[in-house]
Amino acid sequence: MQYVFDSGPFIDMRTYYPETFPSFWENISDCASNGIIISTREVRNELNRRVHEDYLEEWVKENGHIFKTPSIQETNFVREIFRIEHYQQSVKKNHILLGFPVADPWVIALAKCNDATVVTSESFKKNSASIPTICHRFDIPCTSLLGFMKALNWKY
Numbered sequence: 001m002q003y004v005f006d007s008g009p010f011i012d013m014r015t016y017y018p019e020t021f022p023s024f025w026e027n028i029s030d031c032a033s034n035g036i037i038i039s040t041r042e043v044r045n046e047l048n049r050r051v052h053e054d055y056l057e058e059w060v061k062e063n064g065h066i067f068k069t070p071s072i073q074e075t076n077f078v079r080e081i082f083r084i085e086h087y088q089q090s091v092k093k094n095h096i097l098l099g100f101p102v103a104d105p106w107v108i109a110l111a112k113c114n115d116a117t118v119v120t121s122e123s124f125k126k127n128s129a130s131i132p133t134i135c136h137r138f139d140i141p142c143t144s145l146l147g148f149m150k151a152l153n154w155k156y
Contacts, residue, residue: 001117003119004119119148
């Protein structure tokens with residue numbers, strides 16, 4: 001099983017300080033090395049803009065191979081997502097105007113095209129354009145960082 005990480009779980013990883021939670025970082029690095037964790041280049045772009053902790057920046061750099069360039073199949077699926085006008089709200093207009101990266105539709109598309117589970121910090125909100133809501137609409141499994149750790153039976 002593969003898991004596609006949104007930027008939120010990576011940002012949440014900041015609270016797992018390497019000197020306090022070394023086994024967490026070993027496990028997460030093993031998952032990245034073994035192809036269990038993947039993501040999209042747009043998530044990496046978001047992280048480059050929002051992450052300022054040296055240890056997390058270094059981890060992202062060392063595991064750059066997990067951040068995939070979208071395929072044609074994924075691009076076509078993003079178009080399918082945006083055919084539902086309401087889901088166009090997942091891309092905020094001010095982000096477009098300011099040139100900020102927008103990863104949400106690419107995360108969903110990567111998961112759909114790889115039969116993977118999305119890992120996000122967002123919550124399901126009926127009638128919203130949140131990642132879990134869009135995933136639900138397209139029958140894509142979705143969980144949190146904690147749900148990911150539980151699925152892999154990590155215990156600390």
